[in-house]
Amino acid sequence: MLWISVLLSWVCACSVPQSEPLQQWEHAEAGAYAADISSSGQIAVVAGMNNTISVWQVGEAEPVYQWSHQGDTATLIGNIHIAADDSTIVTADRDAFALWSMAQGDPIGFWRIDESSIRDVAVANQGQGVLVGRGNGKVMYFEPETGRRMEFLGHQSKVNSVDISPNGKYALTGGNDYVAYLWSTETGQIIHTFNHPSRVTLVAVDDKGRYAFTADSQQKSQIWNLQTGAPVANLQYIARQKIFTDAVFSDDGQYLLTGSPARRIYLWEVKTGEQIGEWAVSPRDGASMPSALVYAVAFVNNNTVLSESSSGFAELWEIEHE
Incomplete structure (x- = not known):
């Protein structure tokens, strides 16, 4: 059963998105x-x-x-x-x-x-x-x-x-x-x-x-x-x-950035369709349900992306390059 444990650990590690923005407005x-x-x-x-x-x-x-x-x-x-x-x-x-x-x-x-x-x-x-x-x-x-x-x-x-x-x-x-x-x-x-x-x-x-x-x-x-x-x-x-x-597509055509109704932002490689990044936008403090719908996403430069969500926050996120 060792291989199952390893697989589950890998899935869990890859499914945890970044949740601390560089900046928030x-x-x-x-x-x-x-x-x-x-x-x-x-x-x-x-x-x-x-x-x-x-x-x-x-x-x-x-x-x-x-x-x-x-x-x-x-x-x-x-x-x-x-x-x-x-x-x-x-x-x-x-x-x-x-x-x-x-x-x-x-x-x-x-x-x-x-x-x-x-x-x-x-x-x-x-x-x-x-x-x-x-x-x-x-x-x-x-x-x-x-x-x-x-x-x-x-x-x-x-x-x-x-x-x-x-x-x-x-x-x-x-x-x-x-x-x-x-x-x-x-x-x-x-x-x-x-x-x-x-x-x-x-x-x-x-x-x-x-x-x-x-x-x-x-x-x-x-x-x-x-x-x-x-x-x-x-x-x-x-x-x-x-x-x-x-x-939205990046200027160089290599990446696709998407938003979702469940807080998530995803970064994809265009040629393969593989997910290479993920972030979770912030819900409002005191909200009855800790969720937010991502309305808009954008590439700011090669290192950062921006989101706007139903929580009313604009948030700047760092792309972690390998």
Whole structure:
């Protein structure tokens, strides 16, 4: 039985994540309902209590801006996305979305969706295009400056996650119909189809156009070659199920960083799908359950990563290199 003991010791040792951040900042006093971190790892946008959206320069003691989504109306901000160039931010509740300028701190526009609830949003560089995934299976691509609007009707069921290329030309969407599609926002034509055995819960596009990530509600969490549509690696884990809440690729394309609904942040090797790092974000003191949902993750540099979670904390973590 010695080999069993050794194996169990190895599994236990590998499953204990780092839980002490290098630094921690409180960005939402009573907890957060949604958040995103910029691709640069320098800006965080957090939706807290009382319909308040705070924009932070990470590391600063006070927010750069504080916004209200629908005036005095009590709304729950469920989705936030920062453009890859840090220029614009889109925020959304179930019924409406707003576009904001990072430079001026002012709203660019506010639009209401009457047909179906908003499930996810994404915005391209300079706010040139906004993607809105909805509960009726439709995805709207909208250009605020020109007013051009396109409906993508490829999904047969509820859309759960959307992402957009920095130039706004390509959309990646996934839904309850077990499929993720890469499609053109210029023509609406499908470029690649990524099939899954269960509902697709998260999609993410590499900002440099090399990879796509799609994950379902069971065990298929796949990295794809964005140019060819061919599989690169399936994330390697023993658990029968893993749900991911956010995913970003490193600038050099070697790593994938993911967040989860159960405090965990994972670092993966892109070529193999092997997990090479893990951290556990902090719950709020006095919380009835010591847990937190990781809303957003980002690479700050080659040595550190950043997280935003439902506990209202931004936390900086060290990558332990071998």
